[in-house]
Amino acid sequence: MAKALEGIRVIDLTVWFQGPVSAQYLADFGAEVIKVERPQGGDQGRGVRSIKSLPVGDWNQYFLVINRNKKSMAIDLKTEGGRQILYRLVEKSDVFLSNLAPEMLESWGLSYEKLSAINPALVYATNTGYGRFGGVSKPSFDMTVQALTGAMARLGEPGEPPVYLGMGSGDAYGGIMSALGIALALYQRRRTGRGQYLDASLYGAQLFLAAPYLQSFLAGNQDAALQHSRKAVENPLWNLYPTSGKWVYLCEPNEDARFAALCRALDAPSLHADPRFATSTLRTRNNEALIAAIEALTLRHDHPALMRAFVAEAVVASPVNNLADVVRDEQAWRNNYFMKAYCEEVQREVDVRGLPVTLSKTPGEIHCLGPQLGQDTELLLMDLLGYEWDEIEALKTQRAIP
């Protein structure tokens, strides 16, 4: 089957999560992604041994899933020989992507000026922490950057600690933002023949994680920055409710017909007849009382019983599932959001995150999980870059490659 990004070659000089996942999107759609790693240990993501204090088991899913469909070259870019290899690779490539600090790239002779002089059509992409301009350069991780955006401080019940949006939430977002930028530059390049440099920073991306609320704040709505209680939302029909089992998310507009349906589902004619809740305006005005009244009713049921009653009245709602539910969710498997992939390390099929962007004629695919460190170094040096074997021996002697 055709691949959307066939013929695009990407140098992936990235570590940890944001950069690798950006290149993963390109690799899933058929780009040839060559991961360039330091010979000593490679990408730090290879070293992940536990998640939330739980051992990762016999395969490192942190690294292997986001580096799937990629090749690996081990090159010591601190050596002159290593740099020369990378320059030759740049001549043959369409995209250079890195989430290392720009100062580090500069010191290794890998600035945009240097690489675009070698290949003017190169798309040069960085994933900085805080953007290319403004002068801030300090270590950046998902959560420390998310902290600055205001996205954490608005979540949770009033008085509770701020809420992190989830492990890797900001990196994943920065990754897709970066993939979008690269795709835009590649599309333009096919018309103009020119490359350029682009940056998708963790900070810039994460400011959009809470875009509707931040935009509202920028327009003067101070309240948008603050925590809000679910006991006081404006529309009680669009809210979280506890049951004797799981929580349920009720998603109905504040309209008389929908309130009537809800009251039927809850078997609560007295609620429907309550004059405090007779109109949408009154339901907003008396929201706290209505939320308390609905909650008293939902707590009488477990979530399967409540959902059956909701379905019978066509009330839109969902149980609030946990991770054990989602990994069994048929909808996720049917749409290839989860897939099976063969894992060389353990010689068996494993379950992996699949393809969240569905292209009907050029679907993404997973043909292998992450590469072993440097597994393609010699082959690519010979076949792609035209090195002779005695040159390769010399590079080994210089410790440019392992």
Add this chain to the structure above:
Amino acid sequence: MSRALDDVVVLDLTRQFCASLSAAFLADFGARVIRLDVPPLRAPSDGRWNHEADLIHRNKESLALDPSTKRGGALLHQLVAKADVIVTDWQRDELAALGIDYAGASALRPDIVFGRISGFGPQGPDAELPPIDELAAARTGMMPILPQPGQPPIYTGAGAMHATVMLAFGVVTALIHRQVSGEGQEVDVSLFGANMYGAALDIQAFLAIGEGDRFLNPISRMDVSNPMSGSLYPSADGRWVTLTMPDTDRWWPVFSAAVGIAADDPRFDTHDKRTETNRLELIRELEAAFGKQPGSHWRQVFQEKQMSADVIERFDYPANDQQVLANRYILDLDHPSFGPVKSLGFPIFMSDSPARLERLAPCVGQHTAQVLHELLAYPEDSIHELRAAGVVA
């Protein structure tokens, strides 16, 4: 200046913030995005700044059209035939009724790229559920474990924002394929899939490990896996700090000094002691230490020592952060009606074809005549007649 998507015409049939913003991103990078404003039309904003429209419809043109009339439907088909891309969040049956689901649209324009945000993906028993982000987030498994123990589940809204960018990426990727092959296709991004990718690490770990209370129940911040990574501590003025220093060996000498613990304190002098044997004790020590100084003190310390740690801020911080303005992540605008205001800007910097801000959101129907004339070559009197007949506005 050339823009990335200069030669692309997008028809925007969107209702929701996330889908409209996806089309705005394409417009930011040069696409001609024609927003179809259909009944019921957007309400005027009663004299207040419509900050949302000026973000999610910026750089777009508006054509107001009633597609339920026979002539309106025919006009819609003519527009589809001229479009390279459709971006929509409408349900499939609504699109089919107008003859512009993928089958209908691709009959009008064979190489069209048809981008849609769905609720739960194109396949499976829930393919026709409505695109409501809360429903999708509730199914994703993360909501129960985001808060502290005993607290209600947390809806973040971030899943919809993932969908925004994923759809734009999918559309541009399909356009790249079309450049080579001449072939269009359908692009589907669901709120469910987008929420799942936003929760990438937890979901993948649970897929692989298959068990573990720490994935199913909230973890108290007083029981965080690594006291120096992913942790939250309140400072003296109530502002919280967070640390991400997973490699505690590397950071301990400088960090311990900053928080007033002896570097050679025998309780904490190895990584194992800090993150396993005496983990809870270290958390309690840090809780006490951070509570002794205000957030501003800690920010300065983190900055001086170049630590991967920061103060948890509210929106006023990025709104006034020079770094944010320097990178155009937030823009200072001179609004024609409301004067100087701030608006979210552009998360992607491109050196040769930067994002543009040519105009704020169009009024409903502002470009009707222009689009009919330029794209469909309607003469002026025909446009007048369509307007008089109520087909367009």
